[in-house]
Amino acid sequence: MNDTDPVDVAVVGAGIAGLVVAAEAARAGLRVVVCESGPHVGGMLRPLTIAGVETDAGAESFATRTGAVAALIGELGLPLDIALPRPGGAQLVWPAAGGIDRAPLPQRTILGIPADPLAADVVRIVGADAAALAAAEPALPAARAAAEPDLHTLAATRLGPRVADLLVDPICRSVYSRPAGAARLSRLHPELWRRYREHGSLVEAAASLAPGGRPGSAVGGIRGGVWRLAAALADLARAHGARVRTDAPVTALRAVDGGHELVLGDGSAVRARRVVLAVDARAAARLIRSPSGTAGPRTPGEPAGRVESVGEDDAVAVVHVAVEAPGLDAFPVGSGVIVAPGTDAAAKALTHVNAKWPWVGEALPPGVHVLRLSAREAGAFEARDRAALAREVALLTGVAVEAGDIREEVVMRWPVAASGMLPAEVVAEAERRGIVLAGAAVAGTGLASVVPHARAVGATLAR
Template sequence: MIASGDVAPVSAAGADVIVVGAGMGGLVVAHDLARAGRDVVVVDAAEEVGGLLRRGTLAGVDIDLGAESFATRTDAVAALVADAGLPLELVAPRPQGAWLAVATDDGVRRARLPRRTVLGIPADPEADDVVAIIGADGAARARDERRVPVAADAEPSLYDLVAERLGVRVADRLVDTLCRSVYSRPAAEARLSQLHPGMWREFVARGSLLEAADAIATGQRAGAAVGGIAGGMWRLPTALAEAAASRGAQIRTGVAVHAVRADADALEVETVSGSLSARHVVIATGPAEAARLLAGAGASTRSPAAVRLVAAAIAHPALAAEPVGSGVIVDAALPTAAKALTHITAKWDWARAATPDGIHLVRLSARDAAAGTLATADEVAREVSILTGVEVAAADVVDLVVQEWTDAVVGAAAPDDLPAGIHLAGAAAAGTGLASVIPHARDLAARLDSALAASLPSSSLHTHPVS
């Protein structure tokens, strides 16, 4: 059952599991546990399910105002859609790929993202598409990789690792630029082992970033390692919530949680509509909200970062040529308000088919979410002009939507001092992206189901049919 407002009562003994947060992590846990016959209640302060997968409307077209694609390095999304029987069509982006805009002494340089890179680390630094970005000098420095031993327990930042071995051109123009765009944080605040465990394992085994990238890079065009859903990614949590509810999960939106409390006898979730008890509580919110709730439950906390997205409908014939393919990722050294641009109607066939003739949909990610930039047609037109090379005027911007996410980006690692019975799901626990969030949530659901089975006498086990 999905409803807004008051939380439905649970049994005197409480629910098996209460999930706080109806984003993808929380919904996956709820779906798998409900299908196993467990009593699950999901509460979320927002009026709609989905978390960071949010729907907006631009020029009459439903679009994503959160994540608009998912990494295909695992089959997590495809397996979930098939396993849950979700009525969704998985799609690939159109084949032109993305570009990179970097700052040089001669101004803005736009070039296609290289085919054979991993997190911007090139398999062949002297490939033409790599040299087009880092120059011949940068390529020569990278080819002369410095193989300094790195202990697994003393891993440097991704930026330092790449700069030391391959040089600052690769670190600045490729790795840091991609890290800021894809993960919303600089490479100096990330670790290779966190962002791509497979690449880290290859690096440790081979002692070379170039050889590790060569072993992993596929040679596909840039951007090919992602997929989407016809009509938008926002359809995924909507369909999953309906599937979970059909299997017995109680899903309540518009219900704020004041506190999660753990004592010797029970776990309590205090909501705006009253208190609920459960054997287990899963916190599947953004990192700041998770930190607030965990502080009340006696665990350590951490800080989030914000994200600001701006979607615009632009009527300009030159954009039909798709001058930067499916979009452009922006070098941090380039003085722009945007760190990335997605040309939505160039990237997705479903968006192109749904959009009125002559209109192009673009999406900009603000470099500084707190600055309030990209709020006007003038500002959007300026950024699109810089990043695409097409002279767009404010009058060409026919519609504009701004979405701010104040609790979106994970910083430090998840705490390991959680009270008994309290668990974390979602990006705050698994890291960024559905390729990480979904497997983590499914594993957590399986462990909770086993724990519940072990702790309950056979006469009290639920016998809900599995559909």
């Protein structure tokens, strides 16, 4: 297949959704081209090397509630091994009189919604009165509002403000990079929303889904990093004849006889019978609404030094640090810390990477730990001040850490403004124009939602 040949399927975006669609369509014998604006495939799945170990720069786990990732790996024969996190879970840190308080995150919660509000680990955080209020929620009348409220309003109304503030909101900010007041349950966790509508109770809905096993059992990873999933899918698509083009931004999309034409940033064009937009909501809306619209800002090239950039608009900073401090050897906060708003900390979450993933610990030099800090604000860690990083690690872990204990740091910036889902009217316009949609903009956040939706898109194209 030459670069000028028309194709059966053109996929815009080489994130995980675009790669799944491309692999499935190519395996079915279709002629496929993937156009990615940036220099890498994988989207939020990217590798990063620190302390000599290659690990995940972006998403480092996936929810196991659907089994979609394991099924994808097994059915497509991808050379990947699923990894499970070490038992122990994470902790929550929240503001308290005279400083901070901390406790293990409740084991049986979904998005911070407790399956058993009277469990000791819930009471420890929210208090007995707030726990009793939440426990009475199943007796409340089922909500009949015409429009779905934001997640914080829903949780505060049904479960009480302390559960919303200390459990639901911190989890939402940590996992989805947005406050609960700016999110909808139906979009973050469609199955939990469906069960809430079915049961009329958040507590009962959470109880029907909450894991009964060890902490952390609701997520999985991939040995060597989740980024390897994207790399394996790209390799599989290419093996079946697909062209995967990077540094190939799509600047316009227009209808032509027999399908669509994609205009690329270098002025060249790709003709395709079907087009799949597997990009973020902002880029998808621009291409759908205006044939001359752009697909959003182009990803810049790799800058010099150890600060890497993956988009500029409304980015969130994530810093990985390699630390040599004996107090961390006992994994004092388990897999990490989620930080409640109002806490005097620059980070909204900390992951003790080698405490969470045993394979990372096996690869690290003795005594060295890798911690990952997700900043509340994009510029929080840009200065790479090791004294400030050490203070942050000490605050969140409770371990004495000095600037000299930090051996290395790597700062990444990830765009978040484009996350979210497409409005219904834009989806309708895409359908009218014969444009197929995939990815988080239509499927919801996370691999557990994105992968099965993308596989269904691929199967439909193959038929």
